[in-house]
Amino acid sequence: MSSKPIGIFDSGVGGLTVLAAIRRLLPHESLIYLGDTARVPYGNKSAETILRYAEECCTFLAKKGVKAIVIACNTASAHALPYIQHRFHFPILGVVEPGVEEALRVNQSRHIGVIGTFATIQSEIYAKELKKRNASVRVSSVSCPLFVPLVEEDWCDNEVTLAVAEKYLKNLGRDGMDALILGCTHYPLLKKVIGECLGPQIALIDSAEAVAISLQKCLALSALKASDTFEGAGVELYVTDLTHRFETIARRFLEGDIPEVKRVTL
Amino acid sequence: MSSKPIGIFDSGVGGLTVLAAIRRLLPHESLIYLGDTARVPYGNKSAETILRYAEECCTFLAKKGVKAIVIACNTASAHALPYIQHRFHFPILGVVEPGVEEALRVNQSRHIGVIGTFATIQSEIYAKELKKRNASVRVSSVSCPLFVPLVEEDWCDNEVTLAVAEKYLKNLGRDGMDALILGCTHYPLLKKVIGECLGPQIALIDSAEAVAISLQKCLALSALKASDTFEGAGVELYVTDLTHRFETIARRFLEGDIPEVKRVTL
Numbered sequence: 001m002s003s004k005p006i007g008i009f010d011s012g013v014g015g016l017t018v019l020a021a022i023r024r025l026l027p028h029e030s031l032i033y034l035g036d037t038a039r040v041p042y043g044n045k046s047a048e049t050i051l052r053y054a055e056e057c058c059t060f061l062a063k064k065g066v067k068a069i070v071i072a073c074n075t076a077s078a079h080a081l082p083y084i085q086h087r088f089h090f091p092i093l094g095v096v097e098p099g100v101e102e103a104l105r106v107n108q109s110r111h112i113g114v115i116g117t118f119a120t121i122q123s124e125i126y127a128k129e130l131k132k133r134n135a136s137v138r139v140s141s142v143s144c145p146l147f148v149p150l151v152e153e154d155w156c157d158n159e160v161t162l163a164v165a166e167k168y169l170k171n172l173g174r175d176g177m178d179a180l181i182l183g184c185t186h187y188p189l190l191k192k193v194i195g196e197c198l199g200p201q202i203a204l205i206d207s208a209e210a211v212a213i214s215l216q217k218c219l220a221l222s223a224l225k226a227s228d229t230f231e232g233a234g235v236e237l238y239v240t241d242l243t244h245r246f247e248t249i250a251r252r253f254l255e256g257d258i259p260e261v262k263r264v265t266l
Numbered sequence: 267m268s269s270k271p272i273g274i275f276d277s278g279v280g281g282l283t284v285l286a287a288i289r290r291l292l293p294h295e296s297l298i299y300l301g302d303t304a305r306v307p308y309g310n311k312s313a314e315t316i317l318r319y320a321e322e323c324c325t326f327l328a329k330k331g332v333k334a335i336v337i338a339c340n341t342a343s344a345h346a347l348p349y350i351q352h353r354f355h356f357p358i359l360g361v362v363e364p365g366v367e368e369a370l371r372v373n374q375s376r377h378i379g380v381i382g383t384f385a386t387i388q389s390e391i392y393a394k395e396l397k398k399r400n401a402s403v404r405v406s407s408v409s410c411p412l413f414v415p416l417v418e419e420d421w422c423d424n425e426v427t428l429a430v431a432e433k434y435l436k437n438l439g440r441d442g443m444d445a446l447i448l449g450c451t452h453y454p455l456l457k458k459v460i461g462e463c464l465g466p467q468i469a470l471i472d473s474a475e476a477v478a479i480s481l482q483k484c485l486a487l488s489a490l491k492a493s494d495t496f497e498g499a500g501v502e503l504y505v506t507d508l509t510h511r512f513e514t515i516a517r518r519f520l521e522g523d524i525p526e527v528k529r530v531t532l
Contacts, residue, residue: 146421160433
């Protein structure tokens with residue numbers, strides 16, 4: 001048992017979808033969220049820079065005394081997870097593996113699609129992790145660099161966003177595909193528009209719930225879960241740059257009240 | 267006379283339009299360009315963070331022994347110019363004033379439009395500078411946060427970009443307007459699309475040429491220009507994050523050969 005907090009970080013606001021899922025599943029856990037808003041987005045940066053940023057974010061959370069970290073950013077999970085796991089001596093979870101396992105659970109056709117940032121798709125992490133578990137699965141992927149700016153602009157459901165989605169998704173060979181991994185924590189906000197482009201036969205896989213379940217198992221295995229009677233659970237929100245937009249979007253992601261957002265320098 | 271280099275910096279690739287204009291007008295000057303690609307974009311960051319980034323970029327250029335700096339980024343010019351001018355003891359030019367003066371030169375109707383990033387428009391710098399010079403001028407402005415990601419994605423002229431431009435520009439009261447300031451160094455790449463939305467009666471003011479002319483005057487006044495016989499002039503390109511996309515876009519902005527791009531940590 002441990003009442004220490006769990007750290008969650010993302011390049012910006014996208015990881016708040018993961019925070020929300022964890023809070024729903026594990027209401028007795030204290031959560032500390034860090035959004036690296038001073039350097040968002042990560043998806044158009046190089047592997048070397050993404051690794052450095054991920055390490056700095058985890059160091060900040062480690063100093064806060066966390067018992068585990070969830071890298072709630074696909075780009076950082078794709079490029080930095082093994083290095084970060086080696087660097088810190090407590091459990092570190094990424095969002096790629098839970099998404100992969102959920103997709104394989106749902107998928108029947110052996111053809112899975114993946115969308116993500118430029119850096120995530122270039123890393124080919126999803127194809128590697130899918131094929132490691134099932135060598136016969138076919139993977140088609142395409143990067144959608146404008147999806148993050150569209151979500152940050154709060155254009156989640158308009159005709160422009162639909163046109164952008166159609167332009168990206170027409171490049172995805174979709175014959176027989178029945179599952180699409182939303183390989184970026186911002187993308188669940190675009191589910192409606194992506195669903196309109198692809199039709200109901202393709203299930204949209206959002207890793208947020210799957211990550212929360214993985215975390216629950218991990219805490220149980222490592223005897224780190226908080227007591228079910230622990231009532232000190234809360235959420236702390238930190239950002240590296242404080243803008244009005246973060247609070248607005250955080251309020252939408254967390255569906256209601258949010259704690260005071262504090263700015264920190266890494 | 268001084269054969270020392272001139273420093274130019276931007277959050278990313280947009281300032282290369284300014285570099286290109288300076289190189290055309292002042293072929294005997296050595297130029298050092300810094301693109302802060304590890305932290306791009308600046309336009310959605312807070313004033314405090316933009317100021318810190320601008321100071322770090324100028325410190326890097328100062329250490330390179332520059333005789334003057336051009337802040338080739340509207341967002342940084344809007345938030346950091348007076349502070350940076352106070353901090354360093356050589357001429358520092360921004361892109362706002364030259365753009366303002368060019369707009370007032372062209373404009374007849376006394377109604378001028380301004381488009382820029384969220385941070386630039388929020389600063390109201392263009393309205394202040396225009397009204398300081400002509401109190402009767404009317405200024406209408408709108409922020410276009412998706413324009414920078416669209417240029418970085420190389421979607422400068424397609425139906426999606428046109429739809430985005432129409433959505434933003436319909437919010438700009440345009441009655442009698444005859445000049446629109448492109449208040450971001452990325453936007454000249456979108457001139458065709460913006461022109462299609464607004465029609466030929468509105469002149470699009472791009473500050474790149476105007477900045478080059480201001481710099482020429484400034485160097486002459488401060489006796490800092492290079493000799494017309496100086497043949498050591500060259501261009502050095504530095505970035506804080508090295509991605510393939512920078513080189514691709516740099517090649518387009520500079521229309522041809524580019525020197526080796528070097529990565530630096532600030």
